[in-house]
Amino acid sequence: MAMQRCCPPPKLVRRDFEPAAALLKAVADPYRLTILATLAANDHEVCVCDFTDALPLNQPAVSHHLRVLRDAELVTCDRRGTWVYYQLAGDALERLNAALATIFRKKVHA
Amino acid sequence: MAMQRCCPPPKLVRRDFEPAAALLKAVADPYRLTILATLAANDHEVCVCDFTDALPLNQPAVSHHLRVLRDAELVTCDRRGTWVYYQLAGDALERLNAALATIFRKKVHA
DNA sequence: CCGCTGTATTGACAAACTTCGATACAATGG
C-alpha cells in the first residue's frame, strides 16, 4: 500500500543563512528603505534632522531606525558639533547583492 | 544664538516603499532563505515533505513559511496527487533585484 | 558654569511574527 516516493531526494542546501537574513531584515522596512534611498540620492551626507522632518515619526523612532541600519553596517555616521550626519556605507549595495546571491548561487557555476 | 542650518536641505525621497519592503520581508528569514536556495539549487521541483525533513520545524511551520513565499509570489506550487511540489517563480531574482534597485536608483542616470 | 538644541537611550505598550498542537481538507489504496 505504500505509495511510491514523492520525488527523488533533492539537493539539500544547508548553509548558514542567518547573516544574510539579518542584513535583509534590516532593509525590510519602508521607513528604512526611505532613509537608504534618501542617502543614495544625496551623495553628500544627510543630517538626522532632515529625516525627522521628512518621516511621519518622532525623533526617537527615527533614531531607532538609524541604529538598525548602523548595526547592520549599512550606514555610517559622523557627528560634527551638535549635528549627526549619516551616509551610505560604501559597500552597502554590494553586501545586499551578496545576501541575495546566497539564494541563487548554484553549485559550481556562477 | 541661532546656529546656522545644519546643512542644505537634501533631496527628499518620497516614493512608496511598501511593496519593496514587503517583498524583502518575505525573504528576510533564515528558513525561507533555505527554502529558496534549495529551490534554486534544484531546477526540478521540490516536494513539501523534503522541507519538513530538512528543516528543524514541524509540518505546519513549514507550511506557514511556504505560504509567506507564495503570498509574495516568489514561489509557485503544483499539487500532483497527494504531494505538493514547489518551485521558484521565474521572476523571483528579477523582482528581488528590482526591490533593491528602489534604494539605489539615482535621479535620471541609471 | 548654565541653558539650549540636537541626538541617543530607556522603559512601556501594542502590533506583528514564529512556532506549536489540534484539526480540517485532499487524494490514494483497500
Added chain:
DNA sequence: CCATTGTATCGAAGTTTGTCAATACAGCGG
C-alpha cells in the same frame, strides 16, 4: 465508503519589532 498519508488552516502561546513618552547625553553659545 473507510482508513491512511500528505498538506493546509486555525487558535493559542512566546518572542520580536515598532512606536511613543520620558529622560539622558553631547556640544555650542552666553
